[in-house]
Amino acid sequence: MPVPLRFVASLLLCLAGLATTVHAQGIITFQEELYDFGKVPEGTVATHEFKFKNTGNQPVVIGNVQASCGCTTPEWTRTPILPGKMGVVKAMYSSAGRPGVFNKTITVTTNTNAPSTVLTIKGTVLNKEEIRKSLTPAELAAAPKAVVAQPVHNFGRIEAGQQPVARFVVQNTGKQDLVFSGISSGCYCIGFKTPPGPIKPGQSGTLDIIYTQRKLGAMVDEATLTSNDPRSDLKLTLKAEVVKSLNAASLVKESDVSVPFK
Structure with a gap:
């Protein structure tokens, strides 16, 4: 029995459509x-x-x-x-x-x-150290250089769990943009409040450092800031007397007499 031409035409159209679909990608x-x-x-x-x-x-x-x-x-x-x-x-x-x-x-x-x-x-x-060894004296002189006049910030008395911010002024005395890329500390309680932007040669910029210390007592913590200064990382120190509460109603017992925090 011969196959109708209409059926053959439909089959060819379907195969053509399938081929088009396969190659459409x-x-x-x-x-x-x-x-x-x-x-x-x-x-x-x-x-x-x-x-x-x-x-x-x-x-x-x-x-x-x-x-x-x-x-x-x-x-x-x-x-x-x-x-x-x-x-x-x-x-x-x-x-x-x-x-x-x-x-x-x-x-x-x-x-x-x-x-x-x-x-x-x-x-x-x-x-x-490896970077310094790989640079010529001229390249080292042309590199960025981070200088901070006051590397220590003392918050005084703060409450545990608070997040006070210390502002450091950093000057770039080098000849290329100074770019900070990270911050670390042994206490894992120090970080950038906002990522610092590049500091142009001969200009100064501010670094806002947030401090989240929950341990009580006299605390001294160091932060290491990495940058593209090939000489060394920048070291900053944060100090604070951390207490449970700064509420004026908070009292401590001393010789059976309640006295407020001083």
Whole structure:
């Protein structure tokens, strides 16, 4: 029994539509999938942009970008990338407190036929001593330099759990922008109130340091601020007499006599 021509035509149309559907897809093509920073000075944020192009015929959407560790922060193009257009995935590696070799991955998830792409960044973070040894006298003289006239702040009496702020004035006596990238302390109770911005050569800037100390008594805590100053990290000291309460009604027993805090 011969097959009706109408049936054959319908079948051919369905197959053509299926072929079109199969080939209608976005394709994400990166210019590179691995980037080597080489030597990175400790205290800087190593940043690289992985650029890609949609070489398919449908829009590409990046659903998520996941770094392999908290030391790497990704950013990416959030809007759909049309065919023939470019997009970017930015990787930012924080080198503060992480001297040595690093090798990190960033997984990019998309709506393409290859749903994920793994990007890699690597390099070697040099500590301050290694950086100094690698610089010529001229390069060291041209580097930023952090100077603080008053590195100690005494809060006096504060209440446990409060978050007072100390303001330090820092001058950049070098010849390049001074950039602070991190702060650390042994008590884990010191941090930036707001991330400090770059300080231009010959100018001064303020660092607002927040102090959250819950231990009682006379406290002395040191904060280490990492920056792109190759000579050394900046050291700041916070002092305070921490009490349970600053309420005027709070009393202490002394020789069976209640007396207010002084």
